[in-house]
Amino acid sequence: MTDLPHPLLRPHGKDRLAVLGETPLVAETPEDLLDDETTPAARFFIRNNGLLPQPAGDAESWTFVIDGEVEQALRLSVADLKNRFETKTFRMVLECGGNGRSFFAPQAEGNPWTNGGVGCAEWTGISLADVLTAAGLKASASHTAHYGADPDKHGDAGKPSISRGMPLAKALDEHTLLAFAMNGEALPFLHGGPLRLVVPGWPGSLSQKWLTRIWIRDREHDGPGMTGLSYRVPVQPVAPGEEVGDIPSQILESMPVRSIVSCPADGAVYSAGTRLLDLRGAAWAGDDGVSKVEVTVDGGATWIAATLTPPRNRYDWTRWRADLPLASDGFYEVHVRATDTRGRSQPFRAANWNPNGYGCNVMHRVAVRVG
Numbered sequence: 001m002t003d004l005p006h007p008l009l010r011p012h013g014k015d016r017l018a019v020l021g022e023t024p025l026v027a028e029t030p031e032d033l034l035d036d037e038t039t040p041a042a043r044f045f046i047r048n049n050g051l052l053p054q055p056a057g058d059a060e061s062w063t064f065v066i067d068g069e070v071e072q073a074l075r076l077s078v079a080d081l082k083n084r085f086e087t088k089t090f091r092m093v094l095e096c097g098g099n100g101r102s103f104f105a106p107q108a109e110g111n112p113w114t115n116g117g118v119g120c121a122e123w124t125g126i127s128l129a130d131v132l133t134a135a136g137l138k139a140s141a142s143h144t145a146h147y148g149a150d151p152d153k154h155g156d157a158g159k160p161s162i163s164r165g166m167p168l169a170k171a172l173d174e175h176t177l178l179a180f181a182m183n184g185e186a187l188p189f190l191h192g193g194p195l196r197l198v199v200p201g202w203p204g205s206l207s208q209k210w211l212t213r214i215w216i217r218d219r220e221h222d223g224p225g226m227t228g229l230s231y232r233v234p235v236q237p238v239a240p241g242e243e244v245g246d247i248p249s250q251i252l253e254s255m256p257v258r259s260i261v262s263c264p265a266d267g268a269v270y271s272a273g274t275r276l277l278d279l280r281g282a283a284w285a286g287d288d289g290v291s292k293v294e295v296t297v298d299g300g301a302t303w304i305a306a307t308l309t310p311p312r313n314r315y316d317w318t319r320w321r322a323d324l325p326l327a328s329d330g331f332y333e334v335h336v337r338a339t340d341t342r343g344r345s346q347p348f349r350a351a352n353w354n355p356n357g358y359g360c361n362v363m364h365r366v367a368v369r370v371g
């Protein structure tokens, strides 16, 4: 890891993210760059499945349609959204469904995310629910299907790079936003500006960027990213590396509980005689809340409870800090684990291996040296 941003990221004003793929452009945020309470756009991870679309000339006149199982199809511009609906701002976690994938053994298919396919930004926009109400849902409406302006990875503008969808219940959650601003600024192009969906707590792939269409369907959507092994996990545990063959699979919905240490960075060195470490980080848990965060320096023999900052709103992450007393100089391995409001925590070793490597929430580890 160098200190300079990657040449492909510099034009977008990005900090030193780790590039996992150049075409499509994919980059994750090192854990120690997730030390801000609100992740700045410059430090927010990037995940593209296709090429970048043409940037919009005028953001206010960007339009998208809502059609399908609605009483009245609507075509709305960003200006229409701002004028006709109530604007809301929530700070919410967006996390790639494959975050943590690189910790699976054997290596699962796909981008080798460590812990940095995640960020927590303030998103401003309109509740999708309000626009669906304006269009009027037919009794047959059951799922959404999302489309964006980006061409697929071969440059074919006729083929969606990705097109996912969700059950109506998730679409009607007021936190599911049609977002046009991030951290108080117009939504950056790289993050889907002028308009994107933000579907917090579920795989980031639902949060369609450069949004052009929401098709309301009478069944689960079957676009690219919905079928085969995409965003699906086997309904029963499989052996690591096993061919899943005919084992049925289910779509990944709420993301599992996860936590990171954002300070110190892995490999940090403290001066001899340091007897107290100030540890801090973040924790989040899909649709659920975080009930506790704990750290250990003895491989789990003893745990120290962290102090939590309450989230601002549902889907916000929980920032934590912990004072770690040290008996002597030496080498310390810190592991952090969070527990969600349903009592589920994180494993020391990646569990629930699946072919495309979703939902790995193994504990984050940082090693530090004192003296």
Ligand SMILES: Nc1nc2c(c(=O)[nH]1)N[C@H]1C(S)=C(S)[C@@H](COP(=O)(O)O)O[C@H]1N2
Pocket (backbone or CB within 6 Å): 044, 045, 046, 047, 048, 049, 050, 094, 095, 096, 097, 147, 148, 149, 150, 161, 162, 190, 191, 192, 203, 204, 205, 206, 207, 208, 209, 210
């Ligand atoms: N149009 C479009 N939207 C998209 C994608 C994409 O490739 N094209 N990638 C999805 C995935 S897999 C993720 S994890 C998030 C990443 O959002 P970000 O790049 O703003 O971090 O966008 C989602 N929305």
Ligand SMILES: [Mo]
Pocket (backbone or CB within 6 Å): 047, 095, 096, 097, 098, 203, 204, 205
């Ligand atoms: Mo993703």
